[in-house]
Amino acid sequence: MVAPPDNDVLWARALHVTLNGSPALTGVSLGVREGEILAVGGPRGSGKTTLLRCLSGQLLAAQGEVWFNSAPVHTLGPLARERLRRDKFGWIDPEPRLVPELNAWENAALGLMLRGGARRGARTAAHEWLERLDIGDCARKRPHALTQAERQRVSVARALACAPSVLFADEPTAPLHRADRAHVLRTLTTAARSHGITVVLATHDAEVAALADRAVTLLDGRRVHTVHLPGDEVRRGGGPGGAKGVRGSGTPTGPASTTGTSSPTRPTGPNNPTSTTSSVSPTGPATPTDSDTEGRAACSLSA
DSSP, X not given: OOOOOTTEEEEEEEEEEEETTEEEEEEEEEEEETTOEEEEEOSTTSSHHHHHHHHTTSSOOSEEEEEETTEEGGGSOHHHXXXXXXHTEEEEOSSOOOOTTSOHHHHHHHHHHHTTOOHHHHHHHHHHHHHHTTOGGGTTOXXXXXXXXXXXXXXXXXXXXXXXXXXXXXXXXXXXXXXXXXXXXXXXXHHHHHXXXXXXXXXXXXXXXXXXXXXXXXETTEEESOOOOTXXXXXXXOSTTOOTTBOTTOOBOSSOOOOSOOEEOOOSBTTBTTOEEOSOOOSSOOOOOHHHHHHHHHHHHHO
């Protein structure tokens, strides 16, 4: 067993997980520094949720190690891991999971009250986060009276109200529209940085990942450094058959040339002595064509 680096609040080494007979994670290792926002990217089914579940102690890997603040999470029993999640970790699901019998502020305060906190303090913290997420007027509504976006904001408020050491957010903006998504992400990242909360954010959205301090990518359960999509080489102009020195506008970057102008060509017939086309005119001296050569040969023979 190897101890993690001192500056990593969360650290995993060589995680191997198999779900339903298929490998979900294969040798994944990573470290997360204190106060860092780390995005775990990759397409759907790449292992992002499985990795977050392993890091948070919800799922034990078949092989590998997970450490939190230099304590081995992978050796803890079920009750110890449950206490760790309750006291130190926060979690946001892709879909809001609220207690239907509780109103919005009670759902947002639930984590604090489960820790044994005073009801008044938990209520104050819950109202504060609901206000910051622009749903303060929904505090007394029950989940069935809220929209999907409002319920997800309550879930975010519940996770932040506990002031966790590490917040795991699994596609937290999946059920939100674009405008709601931007506001929730701004609130989430601002709160994390101002309160020193470490965030591990799973997302397949590049715009969401761009808000993180650092990003790692998973593909088929493995950590990869770069994902090359089909057509990338052609778009960059450096792949097989691709024209080098061509930018996205399609304009050649070599010697100056004329485009989009009309240039006279040789007559195409006796009735068309001045035919023109809109093709690009050559920039060098004219090159004799086969018809020119044949014409000169005919003239010499007749002479």
